[in-house]
Amino acid sequence: MKAYAAGWLMQRITGAGLVLFLALHLWVQHMPNGFLATADEYNRIVAEFADRGPVYEEALASGHLREALDGEHVITYSKVAARLQNPWWKAINIMLLLFGVAHGLNGVHNVLRDYVHRGRLRLIVMGIASLGAVWVSVVGIRSLLAVGSGL
């Protein structure tokens, strides 16, 4: 298979996967439902924050932690950790991350091929993008694995 065709096919496979994973991601993290805390639930959690030590106390005093508005649904650590206890959710989030990185990197490659015709410049930009992709993958997976494991 030619490299162009492989890139074309990969962009479609990762793109189709991302449509599913991102729809799921937007649903559980950005829409009001049981994966987020309701305003009442969150305000009960905020009331507990004061007992968790000086870091929380300072954040509450400076407004870096604050109560929910009426009708607001809030992402909170305990809800995220509870969801990520499920290995399927962990796998889905890692897939979302890796598909996103692969799709983005291949997209950057396509843009460079269209606009940057100097070989060395293209190589440099692609090298920086590739390093960024590795960084995002490693840091993202490390964060996902750390949730709920006490790291």
Add this chain to the structure above:
Amino acid sequence: MVFQNMQNSSDKPASLHDKPSLRTVFGVLRSYRMRSGMGAWVLHRLTGLMLVLYLPLHVAGLRSLQDPAAFEQYVTLYRSPLFKIAEAVLVGVVAFHALNGLRIMLQDFFFRSDRHKMLFGVVMVLTVLVTLVAGYQILSPYVAAFLFQ
């Protein structure tokens, strides 16, 4: 080289083999034939680049997942009104890129070219619908708090 045209949608402009300069940029822009196919292609590129820039920011912020106190503060920062507006815009950007991407895949396989304009219309209508519905869910508590405080 046959495959080079397959990788991009058919409505791609002619590439100019010049050095980067302001003149080249204007030359490229003039060479684009601004019809809906071209608009779809330009929007797909722009939204794609926005998402490529957003992903590292998002993952950098999520390093706070390793410390519950830091994560709660990260989430609280993203609950300020300007971030909420940005969140609604982000949903719109994702919705367009996803729906237009689906259109590209579908029309590669199933649709004759006289249907492409109609399909792009469907993409735009669905993008606006998704953005309005999600934007309402994201912003309504903030609008209510602003109006009735």
